Amino acid sequence: MNFKDNFSYFKNNSKEIYFDSAATAIKFDKVIKAQSYYDLKIGANTHNNLFDNAYKANQMVSETRSKIAKFIGIDDKNEIIFTSGTTHSLNQLAFGMRNYLKKNDEILLTKLEHSSNLLPWMVLAQEESLKIDYLDLDENFLIDISKLKNKITTKTKIISFAMNSNTTAGLNDVVAIVKEIRKLNKKIIIILDLAQSIKHNKINIKELEVDCIAFSTHKIYGPFGLGILWARKEVLEFLKPIFYGGGNNISISTNTYKLASIPDKFEAGTLNLSAIYAFNVCLDILEELTLEKMIAYEEELKKYFRAKVKDIDHKKFEFYNLENDQPIVLFNMKNVNSQDFGSFLNKKYNISVRVGKHCSRLANELFKVSSTIRASFSIYNTKEDIDKFIEALKDCDNWINEIL
Ligand code: PMP
Numbered sequence: 001m002n003f004k005d006n007f008s009y010f011k012n013n014s015k016e017i018y019f020d021s022a023a024t025a026i027k028f029d030k031v032i033k034a035q036s037y038y039d040l041k042i043g044a045n046t047h048n049n050l051f052d053n054a055y056k057a058n059q060m061v062s063e064t065r066s067k068i069a070k071f072i073g074i075d076d077k078n079e080i081i082f083t084s085g086t087t088h089s090l091n092q093l094a095f096g097m098r099n100y101l102k103k104n105d106e107i108l109l110t111k112l113e114h115s116s117n118l119l120p121w122m123v124l125a126q127e128e129s130l131k132i133d134y135l136d137l138d139e140n141f142l143i144d145i146s147k148l149k150n151k152i153t154t155k156t157k158i159i160s161f162a163m164n165s166n167t168t169a170g171l172n173d174v175v176a177i178v179k180e181i182r183k184l185n186k187k188i189i190i191i192l193d194l195a196q197s198i199k200h201n202k203i204n205i206k207e208l209e210v211d212c213i214a215f216s217t218h219k220i221y222g223p224f225g226l227g228i229l230w231a232r233k234e235v236l237e238f239l240k241p242i243f244y245g246g247g248n249n250i251s252i253s254t255n256t257y258k259l260a261s262i263p264d265k266f267e268a269g270t271l272n273l274s275a276i277y278a279f280n281v282c283l284d285i286l287e288e289l290t291l292e293k294m295i296a297y298e299e300e301l302k303k304y305f306r307a308k309v310k311d312i313d314h315k316k317f318e319f320y321n322l323e324n325d326q327p328i329v330l331f332n333m334k335n336v337n338s339q340d341f342g343s344f345l346n347k348k349y350n351i352s353v354r355v356g357k358h359c360s361r362l363a364n365e366l367f368k369v370s371s372t373i374r375a376s377f378s379i380y381n382t383k384e385d386i387d388k389f390i391e392a393l394k395d396c397d398n399w400i401n402e403i404l
Helices: 029-042 052-072 086-096 119-128 145-151 174-184 233-238 273-289 291-311 338-349 363-367 383-394 396-403
Strands: 080-083 106-109 131-134 156-162 189-193 212-216 227-231 249-252 257-259 317-319 328-333 354-356 372-376
Touching (some): 029 052, 052 080, 052 273, 106 119, 338 372, 338 383, 338 396
Parallel strands (some): 106 156, 156 189, 189 212
């Protein structure tokens, strides 16, 4: 299967080797077309059924909610909330819990979390005198299940972590983690950041048994500016919205108001309708190509990289996550500034990587370096791209002369 044919981006950027899919995935052509189709042909806003296209808009939102529910394995489509992205979803969860959490309650995170799963909790903790602590990780930077008991107490109210980190990409065993958490304290609300996982793992909420999830559609070949928040109905019932306005109330009098029920309660204002339509189309494409085949292809690329990288001089490099099948390679060249290395990869080989802390500002503490280079692969990359990458790594001695 040639997945690349679905992405004209690569015809427009024929020389580029795009290895930054963990930051954002290139969009399917049909997603890009769907987004403008909505604006050209339907155009209308929701919450009104008076004319044809307004009716279509409502139907489209409802149908997309159903498709997303099916995609992540839940029964009630009204538990799907549209947001602007993972960051918005996680902020909604954190600040919506303000009244639920009491002074000295504990929130557990990991040091690998993205800023979007750190800062909302840190700010809330500061404002409400809550405590934050970090779960122990094992030697592969995965949550150490045997050590959960050292952190979880009766005060622990929230545990929020990424299924796959955006740096090491390591895949946490969510089922086993959740089982152990529930054994230690049944009342904890477990939140899963799926920003990285959504395109590389088949998600079934019923199997994972978490309470809330967050992801962005742009990470799975879909549109920018759209995110999903799912939470169990009981959580959505007590969670307070962070935005108020049109569409999220059913009555307002001079001194009182009544909020709408879910999902409208969390969707004040106009939704990103063209993006929702485009994501609807995106889900059809994922079903057609099958996520399973896409995942298998990404793993094949990582395995290919792992086999080929044996040929390079390992004394010169530090790799942080070669052991896993997730399509990210995190590394550094010893004694060479990662920014310089990243620029040379780009200038000499047209390889687009990301360099820095990758918005996981505590993670570098774990790697004991201030910055790393992240190459992330996806379904439109090829083995030839990997060969070029390996060639570039082998060529490093020549670069060093240019860099230093
Ligand atoms: N969490 C993780 C693990 C991520 O990788 C990202 C995006 N890099 C985010 C959260 C934030 O996603 P967004 O910027 O789409 O809100």
